[in-house]
Amino acid sequence: MRAICKVTVVGAGNVGATCANVLAVNEVANEVCLIDIKEGFAEGKAMDIMQTAQLMGFDTVVEGVTNDYSKTADSDVVIITSGLPRKPGMTREELIGVNAGIVKSVCDQVLTYSPNAILIVVSNPMDTMAYLTLHALGLPRNRVIGMGGALDSARFKYNLSKALKCNANDVDGFVIGGHGDTTMIPLTSFATYKGISVREFLSAEEIEEVVKATMVGGATLTGLLGTSAWMAPGAAAASVAEAIIKDQKKMIPCSAALEGEYGMKDITIGVPCIIGKNGIEKILELNLSKEEDAKLRESEAAVRKTTAILKELNVL
Numbered sequence: 001m002r003a004i005c006k007v008t009v010v011g012a013g014n015v016g017a018t019c020a021n022v023l024a025v026n027e028v029a030n031e032v033c034l035i036d037i038k039e040g041f042a043e044g045k046a047m048d049i050m051q052t053a054q055l056m057g058f059d060t061v062v063e064g065v066t067n068d069y070s071k072t073a074d075s076d077v078v079i080i081t082s083g084l085p086r087k088p089g090m091t092r093e094e095l096i097g098v099n100a101g102i103v104k105s106v107c108d109q110v111l112t113y114s115p116n117a118i119l120i121v122v123s124n125p126m127d128t129m130a131y132l133t134l135h136a137l138g139l140p141r142n143r144v145i146g147m148g149g150a151l152d153s154a155r156f157k158y159n160l161s162k163a164l165k166c167n168a169n170d171v172d173g174f175v176i177g178g179h180g181d182t183t184m185i186p187l188t189s190f191a192t193y194k195g196i197s198v199r200e201f202l203s204a205e206e207i208e209e210v211v212k213a214t215m216v217g218g219a220t221l222t223g224l225l226g227t228s229a230w231m232a233p234g235a236a237a238a239s240v241a242e243a244i245i246k247d248q249k250k251m252i253p254c255s256a257a258l259e260g261e262y263g264m265k266d267i268t269i270g271v272p273c274i275i276g277k278n279g280i281e282k283i284l285e286l287n288l289s290k291e292e293d294a295k296l297r298e299s300e301a302a303v304r305k306t307t308a309i310l311k312e313l314n315v316l
Contacts, residue, residue, distance in 0.1 A: 004030060005028075005029040005030050005031070005076055005245055006029055006030065006031040006032075006033065006074055006075045006076055007023055007028065007029040007031070007032050007033070007075060007076065007077045007078070007079065007241055007245070008032075008033040008034075008035060008072040008075040008077075008078045008079070008110065008114070008117075009023070009032065009033070009034050009035070009078075009079045009081060010035055010036075010072075010078065010079065010080045010081060010082045010106050010110065011035075011036060011080070011081035011082035011083070011123075012034050012035070012036035012038070012041050012042035012045045012046075012064065013036075013081065013082075013230075014227070014228075014230030014234070015081045015122060015228070015230045015233045015234045015237070016034065016036070016045075016079070016081040016082070016234070017034065017045040017049070017230075017234070018230050018231055018233075018234025018235065019079055019081065019122075019233075019234035019235070019237045019238050020032050020034045020045070020046070020049060020062055020234075021049050021234070022234060022235050022238035023060065023238050023241065023242075024049055024050075024053075024056075024058050024060040024062050025052075025056050025058050025060075026058075026238070026242065027058050027059060027060050028060070028238060028241060028242045028245055028246070029060060029076070029077075029241075029245060030059075030060060030061065031060070031061050031062075031063070032046075032060060032061070032062045032063070033062075033063050033064075033065065033071055033072050033075065034046050034062060034063070034064045034065070035064070035065050035066075035067070035068070035069065035071065035072060036064075036066065036067070036082075037066070037067050037082075038066070039066050040066060041064075041066070042064035042065055042066060043064035043065065043066065044064065045064055046062045046063055046064030047064065049062045050062050069109040069110065069112065069113055070113055072110060072113050072114060073113040073114060074113070074114060075110075075113075075114040075117045076114075076117060076118070076244070076245060077117060077118050077119075077120060077241045077244055077245060078110045078114060078117045078118070078119050078120070079119075079120045079122060079147075079237050079238075079241060080103060080106055080107070080110075080119060080120065080121050080122060080123055080129075080133070081122040081123060081233075081234075081237070082102050082103070082106055082123060083095065083098070083099035083102050083103060083123035083124065083129075084098055084099060095124050095125060096125055096128060096306065096309050096310070096313075097309075097313060099123050099124065099125075099129060100128075100129070100132055100310060100313065100315045101315070102123070103121070103123050103129050103132060103133060104132060104133075104136050104315065107119065107133050107136065107137055108136075108137075111137060117143075118142075118143045118144075118145065118244055118278075118279040119133055119139070119143060119144050119145065120145050120146075120147055120237055120240050120241060121133055121144065121145065121146050121147065121255070122147045122233060122237050124179075124228075125179070125180070125306055126146045126147065126148040126179040126255060127146055127148065127178050127179055127180075127255045127268050127269055127270070127303050127306070127307070128268075128303070128306050128307045128309070128310065129146070130144055130145070130146035130255045130257075130268040131257070131267070131268040131307050131310070132310055132315065132316065134257050134268065135316055136315075136316065141256065141257035141259070141280065142278055142279040142280045142281065143279050144257065144268075144279075145240060145254045145255070145256065145273075145275070145279055145280055146179065146254055146255020146256070146268055146270070147233070147236055147237045147240055147254065147255070148178075148179025148184075148254075148255050148270055149174065149175055149176065149179065149252065149253025149254050149255060149270035149271075149272075150236040150237075150239060150240055150252050150253060150254060151179075151232055151233050151236040152175035152179060152184050152186075152214065152217070152253070152270070153173065153174040153175045153252075153253050154232055154235075154236055155175075155214050155217040155218075155232065156173050156174065156175050156186045156191070156210070156214045157171045157172070157173050159210045159213045159214050159217070160173055160191060160193070160198060160210055162210075163202055163206050163207075163209070163210050164193055164198065164201055164202065166193060170193060170194050171191070171192070171193055171198075172191065172192045172195075173186065173187065173188075173190065173191035173192070173198070174186075174187060174190065174251075174253045174272060175187065175214065175253055175270065176253055176269075176270045176271055176272065176286075176296065176299075177269060177270050177295065177296055177299035177300075177303075178269055178270065178299045178300075178302055178303040178306075179255060179270060180302065180303075181215055181216055181218065181219050182215070182302065183298075183299040183302045183303060184214070184215055184270070184299070185292065185295045185296060185299060186210070186211045186214045186215070187286075187288075187292060188207050188210075188211060189289060189292065190286070239252070240252060240254065240275060243275040243276065244275060244276065244277060244279060245277075247276045247277040248275070248276065249274055249275070249276045249281070250274070250275050250276075251272055251273070251274055251275075251284065252272075252273060252275045253270050253271065253272050253273070254270065254271070254273045254275065254280065255268045255269060255270050256268060256269070256270075256271055256273050256280050256283055258271070258283070261283050261285050262285060262296065264300060267300065267303060267304060267307070268303075268307075269299065269300060269303050271283055271284070271285075272284040272286065
């Protein structure tokens, strides 16, 4: 941990509060500022977290504030979770109109007090909100990171471990493409169990079931919970922040702005990235199979269609 390190989490709902809790328990930062528009809400969540400090043995200080962005000043990383969550039957794209306005307003206020912060976008539709954040603020692309790939990859590894009947920490795999039920691409050709291709252990049919379960992972939880999931999304956002703050140089799939990589420009979409103290420090270009590349083109078209709504709504 650096001598002075601060993370702000915007939005004290389920995802934001979980994220703040993970940051505190893992002592990712010295300070965590949790901010929300609802009076007293962030303060209550922060107090609840801090009352576990002696029980969990962490020293991070979590402060909750109501809509006072001056309290977020000098943040190294800002995690944006604010916006409406999905309800059963609702797509991420249906959220765009309302959430675009929220995210744009939040980002303007955040940068007023933390002009050098790296932004992690969680709000849905995530690829589009990352694009909005990047272009509305005119930031360099390394400083705006969409969290979706980290979450989708965690769900992919969870489903692989269930199929393999093994510890999830022994499995590796990742997801690229858009952060959506029909646009994400679990890369089975790169998935391994203790360094060995999962194709050595699972049949083609079993692998396909893993892919299907991963792609509907968010919708499955929304159906069970009655709202969007929060434990894994919050932890995923915290893990990206940790990679930045501790300069871990981790390979994490994130929604990044492409400037020719994978033959794409003017789009933010999930690709494998090296994450360190400067945010996105490198975008890795994989040698995809023809089938995987074709799926990525389909995902690109879907993400562009959603992002175009920003201009239709005059948000950009």
